[in-house]
Amino acid sequence: MESPPEWIHSVLKHGDLKTCLNLATVSKMYHQELTTSCSWWKVACVKFAEEKKLYLDLDHFESGSPSLDDWKDLFAELRSMRFQFCPSEKDAPAQGRDASCCEEEDSRNRTFSIAVSVRFRPPVRVRGPVVEGDKEQSDASQRKVVIPLHQRLPLIKAKYGMNLSNSEAMKKIMMIQHGKDAVADPWSSAFIQEDDVTQKENRTQQSEKTLATTATAVNPDQGPTAGIVAVKEKEATVLGVVPGSGLRDFKFDRVFDSGSSQDAVHLNSSRRVVMDFINGFNGTVMVYGQTGSGKTYTMFGNQKFEETFEGSDEDAVEGIAQKTAKEVLKALGDREDCHGIGWRLGVTYVEVYGQEVYDLLKGGEIVGQSRVAGQRYVLDGQTEWPVSTWPEISDYLKEGDAQKRKACTAMNERSSRAHTVFILSLTQTVDGRKVQSKLMLVDLGGSEKLTKSKVHESVRSAGTVSWSHYYEQRKHLTEALYINAGLYALKACIEALHEKQKQDRMASEDPSFKRRHIYVPYQDSKLTMLLSSSLGGSARTVMIVTASKDPSHATETFQSLRFGEQCSSVENTALCMSRGSVIDAINELGVRIKECEALIEKHERWETKRIVRKDLDGDEIVTVTVPVGAEMYREELERLLKRKDALLGVGAEEEEEATAEVPQVKAVPCVAVA
Numbered sequence: 001m002e003s004p005p006e007w008i009h010s011v012l013k014h015g016d017l018k019t020c021l022n023l024a025t026v027s028k029m030y031h032q033e034l035t036t037s038c039s040w041w042k043v044a045c046v047k048f049a050e051e052k053k054l055y056l057d058l059d060h061f062e063s064g065s066p067s068l069d070d071w072k073d074l075f076a077e078l079r080s081m082r083f084q085f086c087p088s089e090k091d092a093p094a095q096g097r098d099a100s101c102c103e104e105e106d107s108r109n110r111t112f113s114i115a116v117s118v119r120f121r122p123p124v125r126v127r128g129p130v131v132e133g134d135k136e137q138s139d140a141s142q143r144k145v146v147i148p149l150h151q152r153l154p155l156i157k158a159k160y161g162m163n164l165s166n167s168e169a170m171k172k173i174m175m176i177q178h179g180k181d182a183v184a185d186p187w188s189s190a191f192i193q194e195d196d197v198t199q200k201e202n203r204t205q206q207s208e209k210t211l212a213t214t215a216t217a218v219n220p221d222q223g224p225t226a227g228i229v230a231v232k233e234k235e236a237t238v239l240g241v242v243p244g245s246g247l248r249d250f251k252f253d254r255v256f257d258s259g260s261s262q263d264a265v266h267l268n269s270s271r272r273v274v275m276d277f278i279n280g281f282n283g284t285v286m287v288y289g290q291t292g293s294g295k296t297y298t299m300f301g302n303q304k305f306e307e308t309f310e311g312s313d314e315d316a317v318e319g320i321a322q323k324t325a326k327e328v329l330k331a332l333g334d335r336e337d338c339h340g341i342g343w344r345l346g347v348t349y350v351e352v353y354g355q356e357v358y359d360l361l362k363g364g365e366i367v368g369q370s371r372v373a374g375q376r377y378v379l380d381g382q383t384e385w386p387v388s389t390w391p392e393i394s395d396y397l398k399e400g401d402a403q404k405r406k407a408c409t410a411m412n413e414r415s416s417r418a419h420t421v422f423i424l425s426l427t428q429t430v431d432g433r434k435v436q437s438k439l440m441l442v443d444l445g446g447s448e449k450l451t452k453s454k455v456h457e458s459v460r461s462a463g464t465v466s467w468s469h470y471y472e473q474r475k476h477l478t479e480a481l482y483i484n485a486g487l488y489a490l491k492a493c494i495e496a497l498h499e500k501q502k503q504d505r506m507a508s509e510d511p512s513f514k515r516r517h518i519y520v521p522y523q524d525s526k527l528t529m530l531l532s533s534s535l536g537g538s539a540r541t542v543m544i545v546t547a548s549k550d551p552s553h554a555t556e557t558f559q560s561l562r563f564g565e566q567c568s569s570v571e572n573t574a575l576c577m578s579r580g581s582v583i584d585a586i587n588e589l590g591v592r593i594k595e596c597e598a599l600i601e602k603h604e605r606w607e608t609k610r611i612v613r614k615d616l617d618g619d620e621i622v623t624v625t626v627p628v629g630a631e632m633y634r635e636e637l638e639r640l641l642k643r644k645d646a647l648l649g650v651g652a653e654e655e656e657e658a659t660a661e662v663p664q665v666k667a668v669p670c671v672a673v674a
């Protein structure tokens with residue numbers, strides 16, 4: 001097929017939208033060539049946005065390396081917003097209909113969906129001794145997981161060679177489990193058809209449970225511990241060893257590993273909502289996760305500069321809230337210059353605690369609320385502060401942060417003890433029309449197990465602790481219960497919205513389908529009442545699940561990942577592990593081991609120390625040289641190596657051989673003095 005001539009590109013660049021769209025129909029010869037090229041669709045999107053005074057964040061869109069379909073989807077989406085700022089004569093809605101009617105009409109094309117991303121926080125070094133409760137907890141969460149047989153076979157093949165037959169792989173498994181004697185056992189004549197294994201791989205999670213039971217011939221004490229095996233950013237999946245399922249993939253829209261920057265998280269998850277917000281649609285960005293997993297860090301950054309002992313502003317790390325506010329101001333300024341769109345921006349900073357909403361910008365006063373249609377309480381409008389520059393917004397953010405309820409729990413030194421919501425309210429005026437939108441940035445209180453954050457301990461031991469301590473702890477316990485109640489209500493609303501969405505889809509596919517009425521329980525908590533305008537309908541919602549890869553938090557991490565998966569619109573077709581992903585998991589572990597080794601090489605140095613050696617004749621001070629500076633990475637490396645061995649099912653026979661050769665040395669206790 002003949003390519004479009006050069007002049008077409010300059011027309012695309014300088015011509016108006018109509019000319020650009022018409023170009024594709026000029027000649028049959030290159031019609032297809034044009035409409036199947038990303039650059040043509042990009043031009044179409046840019047021109048369309050310009051003509052309809054819509055905000056298009058190209059940097060953000062192109063950062064995701066969009067495909068041709070993505071460009072087409074973007075064009076369709078922009079088209080659905082065409083009446084927002086620009087009702088041309090031809091496009092104009094019928095007389096008497098205002099902008100909200102248009103929005104309603106267009107919003108029919110916008111289906112409810114939540115884009116869910118997962119972000120892992122960097123590892124933390126545990127400070128202080130492990131107390132009894134911690135030990136119980138970590139023992140419970142680090143229990144061994146039985147890997148189903150159909151997953152163990154490819155793992156064994158990955159270790160011993162892919163040309164191993166299934167019965168040979170089974171023999172290996174038996175040898176690992178029961179020692180060399182197992183060669184003479186009934187498995188030696190066992191024959192497993194390749195097809196059977198493939199079929200098993202394709203079964204659903206339900207049947208995985210059955211398989212896990214079948215595989216109890218495999219000694220559970222030798223399986224890997226529950227935890228995250230691999231974080232695959234490219235595939236947007238997280239592979240974990242999950243109790244009850246064995247190896248399991250969790251699928252999301254985006255996944256960010258522990259090394260990811262605040263910029264990357266914002267660009268690839270929340271920035272899309274900003275575009276819609278400026279285009280006149282409501283939006284919500286929520287961070288959800290276990291306490292201490294980095295929700296506040298992700299949403300509001302690390303405002304260390306407020307603490308006098310930390311010194312300068314350089315220590316501050318911006319979060320989604322700061323980045324969003326700056327971007328909104330810049331976009332509004334540009335739009336005012338280019339299209340003459342007037343704007344008014346307001347900020348609200350509130351905290352939802354129990355059954356009340358507190359205004360963080362009015363010294364924590366209880367917010368007045370008013371009832372609207374459906375008897376829903378909403379903020380009474382007295383909480384909004386007009387802003388037009390970044391320093392003003394920054395001051396409000398700092399003021400609100402200082403008012404937040406914070407406490408030190410065993411999991412987080414500065415734990416937020418309520419749900420905080422930072423709201424940007426925007427009114428844009430164009431040709432006498434007003435377009436209003438709201439963006440809610442929500443830092444949900446940490447979902448927590450009371451036994452782990454230990455807020456219940458002193459409450460249980462009333463009488464043995466001081467009354468002031470008892471009341472303080474009771475307060476923390478109430479806070480934890482309030483947080484969990486709000487999260488529960490939020491889950492219920494999201495589930496209902498998904499169900500509603502499903503019913504709508506079925507009704508549109510089959511006209512005879514009898515739609516059930518689905519009630520979305522916004523009224524169940526103040527948090528969901530507050531979010532109701534930006535959750536569901538035409539609003540765009542993004543959820544960032546924060547989690548830790550530390551095996552001692554495996555239970556909470558899987559709970560958070562499951563919740564993220566339930567909220568997500570991404571269908572997880574990879575609930576069962578395929579052979580390919582098992583090998584990928586092993587390779588991924590290999591990569592992480594190499595990275596860890598490189599970090600050790602970079603950070604480790606030798607240091608000379610004087611230590612006291614306890615001897616039978618008394619104490620002796622000796623000088624020793626020890627490696628320091630990479631203790632954290634060494635721990636991580638040890639964990640990764642153990643995990644790899646456990647996954648491959650090796651260790652038993654090799655460890656046996658190794659320990660047989662090494663003479664047992666009695667350790668001499670040493671105490672470091674310098």
Ligand SMILES: Nc1ncnc2c1ncn2[C@@H]1O[C@H](COP(=O)(O)OP(=O)(O)OP(=O)(O)O)[C@@H](O)[C@H]1O
Nearest residue numbers: 121122291292293294295296297412415416445446
């Ligand atoms: N990605 C990250 N990079 C660097 N530090 C982080 C990261 N995530 C969290 N932290 C640090 O971990 C600590 C706890 O994080 P944060 O307060 O954000 O947790 P949280 O989930 O909001 O907890 P809570 O629900 O108890 O308030 C903070 O000191 C924060 O600076």
